Amino acid sequence: MKGYAGKLLRVNLSDRKISKEEISESLKKDFLGGRGFAIKLLWDEVKHVDPLSEKNKIIFSTGPLSGQLLPSAEKMVIASKSPLTGGYGDGNIGTMASVHLRKAGYDAVVVEGKSEKPCTLLIEDENVKMVESPELWGKDTFEAQDLLEKKYGKNSGILLIGPGGENLIPISTVMSQRGRAGGRPGMGAVMGSKHLKAIVIKGTGNISNFDDPKLRELGKKGYEEIKTKESLDFWMRQGTMQAFDWCNENGCLPTYNFKEGVFEFSKEMDGYILEKLHVDRKGCPMCSMQCGHVIKDSENQRAELDYENVGMLGPNIGLKSLPQVALLNRMADEWGMDTISLGSGIGFLMEASERGLIKEKIGWGDFETARKLVQEIGKGEGTGALVSKGVKAASEAIGKGSHRWAMHVKGLEISAYNCHGCPGMALSFGTSPIGAAHKDAWIIAWEISTDRFSYSKEKVQKLIEFQRIRGGFFESATVCRLPWVEVSFGLHWYPEYLEAITGNRMTWEDLYQIGDRIYNLIRAYWKREIPQFGRAWDRPPDRWFEEPHSQGKMKGVKIDREKYEEMLSYYYELRGWDENGIPLRETLDAFGLKGVAKEMMGS
Amino acid sequence: MNVAQALRPAYIARLKPCATKFKPFRALGNKLAELKFFGYLSDIVGSRGKEVNLEKPIPLREMLPSPFPETNIIILINEKVGGLDSLIQDEDSVVLMPILSGG
Numbered sequence: 001m002k003g004y005a006g007k008l009l010r011v012n013l014s015d016r017k018i019s020k021e022e023i024s025e026s027l028k029k030d031f032l033g034g035r036g037f038a039i040k041l042l043w044d045e046v047k048h049v050d051p052l053s054e055k056n057k058i059i060f061s062t063g064p065l066s067g068q069l070l071p072s073a074e075k076m077v078i079a080s081k082s083p084l085t086g087g088y089g090d091g092n093i094g095t096m097a098s099v100h101l102r103k104a105g106y107d108a109v110v111v112e113g114k115s116e117k118p119c120t121l122l123i124e125d126e127n128v129k130m131v132e133s134p135e136l137w138g139k140d141t142f143e144a145q146d147l148l149e150k151k152y153g154k155n156s157g158i159l160l161i162g163p164g165g166e167n168l169i170p171i172s173t174v175m176s177q178r179g180r181a182g183g184r185p186g187m188g189a190v191m192g193s194k195h196l197k198a199i200v201i202k203g204t205g206n207i208s209n210f211d212d213p214k215l216r217e218l219g220k221k222g223y224e225e226i227k228t229k230e231s232l233d234f235w236m237r238q239g240t241m242q243a244f245d246w247c248n249e250n251g252c253l254p255t256y257n258f259k260e261g262v263f264e265f266s267k268e269m270d271g272y273i274l275e276k277l278h279v280d281r282k283g284c285p286m287c288s289m290q291c292g293h294v295i296k297d298s299e300n301q302r303a304e305l306d307y308e309n310v311g312m313l314g315p316n317i318g319l320k321s322l323p324q325v326a327l328l329n330r331m332a333d334e335w336g337m338d339t340i341s342l343g344s345g346i347g348f349l350m351e352a353s354e355r356g357l358i359k360e361k362i363g364w365g366d367f368e369t370a371r372k373l374v375q376e377i378g379k380g381e382g383t384g385a386l387v388s389k390g391v392k393a394a395s396e397a398i399g400k401g402s403h404r405w406a407m408h409v410k411g412l413e414i415s416a417y418n419c420h421g422c423p424g425m426a427l428s429f430g431t432s433p434i435g436a437a438h439k440d441a442w443i444i445a446w447e448i449s450t451d452r453f454s455y456s457k458e459k460v461q462k463l464i465e466f467q468r469i470r471g472g473f474f475e476s477a478t479v480c481r482l483p484w485v486e487v488s489f490g491l492h493w494y495p496e497y498l499e500a501i502t503g504n505r506m507t508w509e510d511l512y513q514i515g516d517r518i519y520n521l522i523r524a525y526w527k528r529e530i531p532q533f534g535r536a537w538d539r540p541p542d543r544w545f546e547e548p549h550s551q552g553k554m555k556g557v558k559i560d561r562e563k564y565e566e567m568l569s570y571y572y573e574l575r576g577w578d579e580n581g582i583p584l585r586e587t588l589d590a591f592g593l594k595g596v597a598k599e600m601m602g603s
Numbered sequence: 604m605n606v607a608q609a610l611r612p613a614y615i616a617r618l619k620p621c622a623t624k625f626k627p628f629r630a631l632g633n634k635l636a637e638l639k640f641f642g643y644l645s646d647i648v649g650s651r652g653k654e655v656n657l658e659k660p661i662p663l664r665e666m667l668p669s670p671f672p673e674t675n676i677i678i679l680i681n682e683k684v685g686g687l688d689s690l691i692q693d694e695d696s697v698v699l700m701p702i703l704s705g706g
Binding site: 233 | 700
């Protein structure tokens with residue numbers, strides 16, 4: 001099939017063996033790329049291992065759209081068995097590394113084993129080698145990026161970890177280009193466990209597509225369509241931060257560890273304030289609507305903001321100053337840690353302090369202590385150590401009912417949407433295949449636009465449709481979903497792009513099939529790796545069911561537990577899973593996943 | 604004046620009631636209809652909010668610039684989902700916002 005490099009690069013850091021393998025036609029056809037390739041590789045190769053042992057593998061995987069001159073086609077997926085959740089973990093990242101990997105002639109890289117000393121993996125087209133790099137170990141991601149650019153060239157594709165990953169902190173991410181981050185469920189820690197500080201990629205080739213002139217024409221038309229969008233100008237001014245006052249208005253802004261859905265200081269830090277403080281824009285290659293807004297933080301350093309990190313490091317910890325939030329965010333990027341999990345962890349500690357469950361006094365909005373906590377979490381020391389393995393582990397450590405307000409699903413912290421009044425979005429977090437991430441099915445806007453408080457079958461059907469598009473297609477193609485979601489870029493473009501790239505005509509129905517196959521295999525992976533895995537893993541925290549909001553328009557609102565369970569059962573029915581959420585043998589067989597059912601059940 | 608007040612667009616502070624059809628004598632204490640606009644919809648309207656004094660119930664679309672986006676928007680009238688043809692009257696609270704993602 002055209003449009004793929006057709007090669008997988010495998011690097012074993014233990015014995016320094018480097019090999020290049022053909023990617024089969026069936027893998028391309030059945031799993032598309034990105035997340036699809038990743039779960040198939042993990043299913044086949046990573047079984048019952050400690051995520052931080054050298055037996056785990058980390059996969060850097062692109063898809064047929066990656067690196068093409070198409071709107072926002074710059075993503076790759078980083079996946080592994082997660083040290084945070086114990087199940088399947090992945091994240092996407094927009095980076096020059098994706099473009100360079102494809103130009104170097106590879107669709108995916110599998111890194112296995114463990115280097116004796118800190119190293120950098122250097123990929124220059126056909127030439128691949130491990131380079132010892134002790135001088136980079138201990139450096140933050142900004143400093144290390146500078147040193148790598150100086151050594152290998154400014155335009156190299158670079159993926160790297162910070163001290164968080166080196167210290168095996170399970171909420172650490174993989175970083176790129178001073179602020180791009182991916183791999184929330186601890187992908188940075190997996191790199192750290194392998195002593196792999198960075199991957200530098202320099203590709204000089206071209207991707208061979210089925211019909212390049214057609215693809216160029218379609219790409220041009222796509223970029224032109226985006227330029228005509230009425231919402232583009234506002235998007236360019238506020239980016240994802242337009243969601244801030246939107247969420248506050250709808251009572252779903254995460255506030256005080258998700259206790260409330262409105263923040264009394266929201267007007268002091270919303271998208272309009274961001275506009276005034278904006279000094280620069282950052283983003284991914286190929287993107288004509290870059291989302292990163294740079295402001296000067298409270299130390300007068302440049303820091304990039306978006307809605308998720310402002311929501312979680314702002315109202316969720318009671319902090320009302322955007323420059324102070326920006327500083328915490330910059331620290332998270334430097335340390336290579338996930339801002340969502342970090343905000344959730346700090347919020348958890350503040351609430352634990354308020355309830356007298358820890359001896360330290362940490363008030364809501366206490367910036368100086370929050371700043372200290374970021375470092376402690378990154379080192380796994382002091383008070384911060386409690387949440388450095390995530391809020392699930394923290395609640396298990398302190399007990400006393402804290403699991404009720406440890407805001408996670410499957411061990412992954414919930415991103416910045418409070419769902420007391422959004423049962424469909426709660427189900428979206430509940431059934432996301434990596435834990436409580438918003439990337440798979442952001443149904444909340446559709447939900448509010450229709451029948452917000454219902455627990456309807458239509459809502460569950462819509463959720464699965466979103467999962468197929470977002471978690472199935474976009475994560476596997478791999479391409480950014482934001483042009484579609486934020487400025488209504490037409491979904492019809494993508495099958496057209498795929499046809500020009502691969503020569504295969506595919507409908508959205510075909511792509512849904514691939515998405516469903518991927519979801520089923522991920523589900524089976526969780527079950528195989530965690531034998532007790534089941535329905536309980538798909539439930540959001542008790543707070544959303546038991547503690548109604550006390551303020552704002554959503555005062556008194558909470559989710560009905562029984563009705564949530566009814567939606568969950570219907571979700572399983574539509575997915576072809578049993579009442580415990582385990583894929584039925586006939587479902588797996590129907591997607592061509594032969595033998596998976598047996599292995600999943602450990603027999 | 605705090606940072607937020609200093610940075611807030613001046614037009615927000617100057618918001619004045621903007622009527623499509625004024626009542627000649629508005630009963631004392633009668634609340635106006637309030638419209639709030641989010642995201643790029645505020646650009647189209649030229650304001651993040653306005654209050655409107657209505658003689659009689661009128662369709663929402665008559666209070667908005669034309670053309671106004673018909674799809675991918677959320678319309679809430681008194682917290683309930685409405686449409687551009689919903690009738691608006693005094694004391695109604697109307698929120699118009701785009702479908703968006705947040706990241």
